[in-house]
Amino acid sequence: MLNNFKIPKKTSFGLRSLEIFPNTILSPMDGVTDAPFRRLCRVLSGDRMGLLVSEFVPTDGDAVFNLDGHKQLKFFPEERPFGVQIFGRFPDRMAAAAKKIAESLLPDFIEVNAGCPAPKVAGKGSGSGLLRDLPRLQEILHEVKSTLDASCPEIPLTLKCRIGWDSESINIMETLAIAEGEGVEMLTVHGRTRLQGYNGLADWDWIGKAAAAARIPVIGNGDVNSVEVARERIDNYGVSGVSIGRGAMHNPWIFGQIADAWEGKPAHEITAAEALDVFPLYYRFKIEDGSTEMGALGRLKQLGARLCKGFCLGEQGPRACRGAEAGGAQSVSKCCRGAEARHDECAEEEQGPRACRGAEANGAGDESQDVAMHIRQTLLTAQNADEFFGRLEDLRNGFAKDLRYDPSRLVNLNGAKETELKFGDQFAGR
Numbered sequence: 001m002l003n004n005f006k007i008p009k010k011t012s013f014g015l016r017s018l019e020i021f022p023n024t025i026l027s028p029m030d031g032v033t034d035a036p037f038r039r040l041c042r043v044l045s046g047d048r049m050g051l052l053v054s055e056f057v058p059t060d061g062d063a064v065f066n067l068d069g070h071k072q073l074k075f076f077p078e079e080r081p082f083g084v085q086i087f088g089r090f091p092d093r094m095a096a097a098a099k100k101i102a103e104s105l106l107p108d109f110i111e112v113n114a115g116c117p118a119p120k121v122a123g124k125g126s127g128s129g130l131l132r133d134l135p136r137l138q139e140i141l142h143e144v145k146s147t148l149d150a151s152c153p154e155i156p157l158t159l160k161c162r163i164g165w166d167s168e169s170i171n172i173m174e175t176l177a178i179a180e181g182e183g184v185e186m187l188t189v190h191g192r193t194r195l196q197g198y199n200g201l202a203d204w205d206w207i208g209k210a211a212a213a214a215r216i217p218v219i220g221n222g223d224v225n226s227v228e229v230a231r232e233r234i235d236n237y238g239v240s241g242v243s244i245g246r247g248a249m250h251n252p253w254i255f256g257q258i259a260d261a262w263e264g265k266p267a268h269e270i271t272a273a274e275a276l277d278v279f280p281l282y283y284r285f286k287i288e289d290g291s292t293e294m295g296a297l298g299r300l301k302q303l304g305a306r307l308c309k310g311f312c313l314g315e316q317g318p319r320a321c322r323g324a325e326a327g328g329a330q331s332v333s334k335c336c337r338g339a340e341a342r343h344d345e346c347a348e349e350e351q352g353p354r355a356c357r358g359a360e361a362n363g364a365g366d367e368s369q370d371v372a373m374h375i376r377q378t379l380l381t382a383q384n385a386d387e388f389f390g391r392l393e394d395l396r397n398g399f400a401k402d403l404r405y406d407p408s409r410l411v412n413l414n415g416a417k418e419t420e421l422k423f424g425d426q427f428a429g430r
């Protein structure tokens with residue numbers, strides 16, 4: 001049993017009549033947090049997620065908002081409490097979309113996005129573009145709120161925003177005042193400016209200032225990637241909860257880990273077999289959601305690219321390798337020889353198993369990194385789902401049998417190298 005962590009001062013918050021425990025939100029991420037990914041996180045958390053939110057839904061394009069045109073609106077009953085997030089720059093269109101969504105789907109809340117930094121969104125005045133035009137943001141909140149109050153008064157309005165457009169124009173305190181004045185009932189603050197994109201660190205001092213001044217729950221967002229960080233942010237910045245994005249892309253167990261800690265339970269040790277089990281589960285959710293085989297395979301690889309970083313050698317590391325040798329898979333034995341080389345048992349080093357050379361080059365060497373890379377490569381080079389799951393089975397019965405799984409190896413935020421690479425400084429000047 002692993003030790004768990006101190007329980008923070010707050011472990012839940014209220015949204016109208018709902019008590020949200022644990023006080024976590026899976027941050028909406030377009031192209032990632034679709035229904036299958038959300039269901040996966042929910043199952044892995046033992047059904048203790050806090051809140052789930054849809055990927056953002058555009059409203060500007062439709063003269064008449066059409067529910068059928070937006071696959072992001074699909075959610076499963078077990079995802080509740082569940083919110084739909086909308087974005088746009090026209091108050092009437094935002095309000096009409098909110099009304100239709102509220103009446104037809106009865107989500108547990110409707111959220112306005114004032115955070116998206118992408119040029120095609122923010123550049124047109126939607127998403128974080130609204131932070132340069134607070135009167136417009138106010139008008140949108142006013143229209144959406146009064147429409148909801150008239151049609152579905154039981155559905156609360158929430159807002160997700162950044163701290164400002166750039167470091168010269170931080171206006172989170174004004175945004176908070178507007179939100180409260182217009183009847184917003186929860187504010188999630190991503191502690192970066194629009195200009196930062198996803199680079200650098202989130203500024204939690206501003207999040208903390210907003211939380212201290214707020215009468216509504218303020219949820220802090222940015223760089224939360226472990227139980228310890230979640231607890232520290234809640235305790236030190238006074239937020240009602242935390243919203244976790246990229247941390248969950250790397251570690252979909254994070255919500256369950258937090259719930260365990262908040263419930264005072266010992267931390268659950270994830271086995272390598274459990275980690276591998278995530279793939280068939282996710283695949284099933286993708287297929288149930290109507291995905292094609294290749295579409296689902298792409299998402300398995302997206303997840304695998306991150307998740308495989310957690311596989312590592314246990315105390316019995318070299319034994320794991322010998323076990324794999326016995327299992328006989330060729331590529332596995334290559335990697336094992338790499339691991340064994342560091343135990344002076346590799347006779348074929350000069351024949352150059354790639355893993356061995358990699359390990360040699362590492363000097364002190366991180367054997368576990370080789371192990372993780374091997375599993376990652378094995379899965380990510382599969383050409384179709386049958387091949388993927390065949391390889392997965394081989395790993396399960398051979399190489400991975402004696403491995404450990406350590407989620408703390410998963411996340412390298414701020415880093416945040418992965419998203420920095422993806423987004424770079426593309427927003428500068430736009």
Ligand SMILES: Cc1cc2nc3c(=O)[nH]c(=O)nc-3n(C[C@H](O)[C@H](O)[C@H](O)COP(=O)(O)O)c2cc1C
Nearest residue numbers: 027028029030055056190222223224244245246247
């Ligand atoms: C790929 C990607 C897609 C995102 N899509 C959305 C979105 O649809 N709506 C939203 O409010 N935020 C979106 N975000 C922002 C995240 O919700 C979150 O605010 C941000 O990643 C910071 O949190 P983190 O450090 O925990 O990742 C997205 C972020 C990423 C990386």
